[in-house]
Amino acid sequence: ILRGSEARPHLKPYMASLQLDGQHVCGGFLIAEQWVLSAAHCTEETDGKLFQVLLGAHSLTEPEPHKRLYQVRAQFPHPGSNIHNNKDDLLLLQLEEKAELNTDVRVLPFQREDRDVAADTVCEVAGWGTIDHSGRRPDKLQQVQRPVISRDVCNHRTRHDGTITQNMMCTDSRRKDTCKGDSGGPLVCGGVAEGVVTAGSRVCGNYKKPAIYTRIAPYAAWIDSVMASADG
Numbered sequence: 001i002l003r004g005s006e007a008r009p010h011l012k013p014y015m016a017s018l019q020l021d022g023q024h025v026c027g028g029f030l031i032a033e034q035w036v037l038s039a040a041h042c043t044e045e046t047d048g049k050l051f052q053v054l055l056g057a058h059s060l061t062e063p064e065p066h067k068r069l070y071q072v073r074a075q076f077p078h079p080g081s082n083i084h085n086n087k088d089d090l091l092l093l094q095l096e097e098k099a100e101l102n103t104d105v106r107v108l109p110f111q112r113e114d115r116d117v118a119a120d121t122v123c124e125v126a127g128w129g130t131i132d133h134s135g136r137r138p139d140k141l142q143q144v145q146r147p148v149i150s151r152d153v154c155n156h157r158t159r160h161d162g163t164i165t166q167n168m169m170c171t172d173s174r175r176k177d178t179c180k181g182d183s184g185g186p187l188v189c190g191g192v193a194e195g196v197v198t199a200g201s202r203v204c205g206n207y208k209k210p211a212i213y214t215r216i217a218p219y220a221a222w223i224d225s226v227m228a229s230a231d232g
């Protein structure tokens with residue numbers, strides 16, 4: 001998160017850190033006791049290894065009361081996701097066991113009504129992604145509020161030039177923005193997860209490249225079917 005601020009500790013108890021060998025790779029969030037939603041692109045450099053999921057954390061390194069690292073039983077990238085574009089950039093992770101819910105670990109509801117969030121709506125996004133252009137990484141969860149911009153503005157030829165589909169949404173990226181390592185985290189508007197951070201052009205903090213999110217509502221049926229089909 002560029003030019004955000006430290007989140008109030010444990011006030012975003014749905015936040016997950018997807019880790020490999022103890023290193024934060026991507027964000028994610030708890031959508032059910034045994035399920036985390038993130039971005040499919042996060043598996044690009046994992047060489048087939050499964051993530052570990054850190055829940056209940058504010059600091060990535062310090063001991064905290066309800067901080068716990070969960071093993072992942074299975075990962076389900078959306079079948080339409082691919083390395084060449086941002087389409088269907090969603091990843092479902094089934095935890096090895098149900099997460100223990102408490103004040104620091106809680107499920108975040110996601111939007112099921114497929115209707116665009118109005119432009120200028122101020123939403124918030126959080127993550128342990130890089131906080132400056134030299135790629136400095138925070139120890140503590142960062143957050144930032146960003147206004148939604150319309151798909152027409154986001155698709156302007158000087159911005160994302162027609163690549164933003166109906167299954168995507170954008171927020172203004174002037175100065176304050178998402179960045180490397182924030183992928184997979186939720187865009188929360190009015191207490192409901194409306195989108196999942198996708199890297200898109202990978203540019204951070206440049207107003208000409210608004211931040212892009214995969215809208216969740218269009219994928220509610222896919223999410224429900226994967227959760228229902230997997231055992232347990």
Ligand SMILES: NCc1cccc(Nc2n[nH]c3ncnc(Nc4cccc(O)c4)c23)c1
Pocket residue numbers: 130132133134135173177178179180181182183197198199200201202203204205210211212
């Ligand atoms: N703002 C959109 C957005 C959301 C999520 C991730 C991203 N960026 C990135 N995702 N993956 C990346 N691998 C390498 N570099 C990256 N961006 C980068 C890093 C340092 C300086 C800078 O100006 C940009 C990214 C960008």
